Amino acid sequence: MTATIGLQHLINGAWEDGTGSPVASSNPARPAETVAHGLQAGGPDVDRAMAAATAAKHGWARTPAHERGLVLLRAAAILEQSASALGLELAREEGKTLAEGEGEVLRAAQILRYYGNDGDRAAGSIYSSPRRGETIMVTRKPLGVIGVVTPFNFPIAIPAWKIAPALAYGNTVVWKPASTVPLLAMRLAEALQSAGLPKGVLNLLIGPGSMGNSIVDHPALDGLTFTGSTGVGRNLASKAAGRGVPVQAEMGGKNAAIVLSDADLDLAVEQVMLGAFRSSGQKCTATSRLIVADEIADDFLTELGKRAADLAVGDPTTPGINMGPVINEAARSSIQQGINTAISQGANVLAGGTPYAGDLAAGYFIAPTVLELPRDQNQDVWTQELFGPVLSVRRTGSTQEALELANDSEFGLSAALFTQDITTALSAIDEIDVGILHVNSESAGADPHVPFGGAKKSGYGPKEQGDAAKEFFTHTTTVYLRGGNNVSR
Ligand code: UN1
Numbered sequence: 001m002t003a004t005i006g007l008q009h010l011i012n013g014a015w016e017d018g019t020g021s022p023v024a025s026s027n028p029a030r031p032a033e034t035v036a037h038g039l040q041a042g043g044p045d046v047d048r049a050m051a052a053a054t055a056a057k058h059g060w061a062r063t064p065a066h067e068r069g070l071v072l073l074r075a076a077a078i079l080e081q082s083a084s085a086l087g088l089e090l091a092r093e094e095g096k097t098l099a100e101g102e103g104e105v106l107r108a109a110q111i112l113r114y115y116g117n118d119g120d121r122a123a124g125s126i127y128s129s130p131r132r133g134e135t136i137m138v139t140r141k142p143l144g145v146i147g148v149v150t151p152f153n154f155p156i157a158i159p160a161w162k163i164a165p166a167l168a169y170g171n172t173v174v175w176k177p178a179s180t181v182p183l184l185a186m187r188l189a190e191a192l193q194s195a196g197l198p199k200g201v202l203n204l205l206i207g208p209g210s211m212g213n214s215i216v217d218h219p220a221l222d223g224l225t226f227t228g229s230t231g232v233g234r235n236l237a238s239k240a241a242g243r244g245v246p247v248q249a250e251m252g253g254k255n256a257a258i259v260l261s262d263a264d265l266d267l268a269v270e271q272v273m274l275g276a277f278r279s280s281g282q283k284c285t286a287t288s289r290l291i292v293a294d295e296i297a298d299d300f301l302t303e304l305g306k307r308a309a310d311l312a313v314g315d316p317t318t319p320g321i322n323m324g325p326v327i328n329e330a331a332r333s334s335i336q337q338g339i340n341t342a343i344s345q346g347a348n349v350l351a352g353g354t355p356y357a358g359d360l361a362a363g364y365f366i367a368p369t370v371l372e373l374p375r376d377q378n379q380d381v382w383t384q385e386l387f388g389p390v391l392s393v394r395r396t397g398s399t400q401e402a403l404e405l406a407n408d409s410e411f412g413l414s415a416a417l418f419t420q421d422i423t424t425a426l427s428a429i430d431e432i433d434v435g436i437l438h439v440n441s442e443s444a445g446a447d448p449h450v451p452f453g454g455a456k457k458s459g460y461g462p463k464e465q466g467d468a469a470k471e472f473f474t475h476t477t478t479v480y481l482r483g484g485n486n487v488s489r
């Protein structure tokens with residue numbers, strides 16, 4: 001039994017106990033085991049954190065970008081050195097496997113490193129002027145105080161990909177992580193603080209969902225970045241927009257994988273498995289819909305069903321386990337409810353479908369589930385994001401229909417296409433309305449130097465990462481620059 005860790009908040013450079021009600025994170029594989037506990041931040045703590053971020057913003061904005069970057073680079077090294085310990089804590093608190101947990105910590109380090117080096121890249125641009133003796137310069141300045149609201153499913157990587165660019169471009173931050181994963185939030189804040197971040201530049205508040213509203217309603221807020229559920233995101237985005245505060249919100253996905261008859265089927269089945277079941281399907285980029293060509297459907301689905309049934313599900317910290325639990329009881333029961341509804345609406349169960357009995361029943365486990373849907377029949381499981389290890393399947397008679405089915409969603413985050421035909425791949429790039437398209441790889445995954453985000457209703461506001469992050473976390477000043485002596489006019 002591992003010791004329970006005390007939770008604290010970071011306000012103005014000091015770690016403090018909260019002043020609100022008790023909060024605890026528990027191990028979703030063994031809910032009786034508390035991972036971390038403490039007191040939530042109270043209402044006045046939001047004011048104090050916003051005041052600290054406001055007081056720090058001028059000094060941090062004036063700190064040379066190179067120096068700001070050095071802090072991120074040192075934090076990256078700290079995370080790398082502690083990746084196995086933090087990966088274990090992540091697996092215990094969130095439920096993804098140890099390998100995924102450790103991988104995520106290293107990914108956070110990679111993101112910090114990318115933005116840590118960005119201070120040494122171009123900071124603006126210069127244009128020629130149509131007027132003699134003048135140059136036009138476009139400079140970038142930080143927005144100011146950024147509210148960061150992050151989800152449970154990537155407890156360290158998503159915060160890193162919001163906080164690292166916010167800080168790198170000179171902003172200060174008030175961060176509210178999902179209250180199910182406060183320990184990993186503390187770990188990231190600790191790494192940044194140990195790396196030398198000045199006081200007030202990053203403030204961490206562990207609190208209830210309503211604290212997101214307090215942050216967005218706060219008059220000192222200059223920008224908001226959010227990842228999480230569609231309902232919460234739209235609410236926060238509309239409040240921010242109503243106050244004229246720039247907002248970036250990354251929300252739902254109902255991502256399709258298309259497997260055509262000319263695909264490398266071994267590759268496709270392996271990648272669809274990863275897309276659907278890694279992190280127990282709890283990714284906005286997870287593959288939750290599969291569209292498979294008639295000619296190969298019987299063989300492909302037999303193999304997929306077999307592999308899903310064979311996945312080793314259990315305590316994610318046990319070596320050899322492929323899939324852990326979902327985050328909490330509310331998630332477990334709503335996902336199981338979604339499966340039950342699909343079955344009652346005529347879905348054919350190719351794997352999973354029923355709740356676990358025995359040892360796994362005590363944790364928040366959902367069996368990896370593959371549901372084949374009747375042709376031409378609209379089903380909730382086809383349209384609604386369940387955020388769990390559930391893959392719904394449709395067969396298709398033509399490539400055109402496959403592309404249309406892929407677009408049959410209000411969301412447009414990511415998609416995967418399996419084919420060896422370059423012509424088909426090229427037309428899919430034009431036809432599939434998504435922010436991220438994978439050709440012959442799974443639908444999840446993101447690199448720090450390229451834009452991340454969706455088309456259609458998957459997100460609101462600018463995308464994340466790469467140059468997109470710079471666009472969001474800075475505003476430009478266009479400077480018409482002439483000498484003062486009139487000589488060259
Ligand atoms: C990934 O696909 O590796 O919340 C990252 C999410 C996304 C991140 C996905 N914002 O699942």
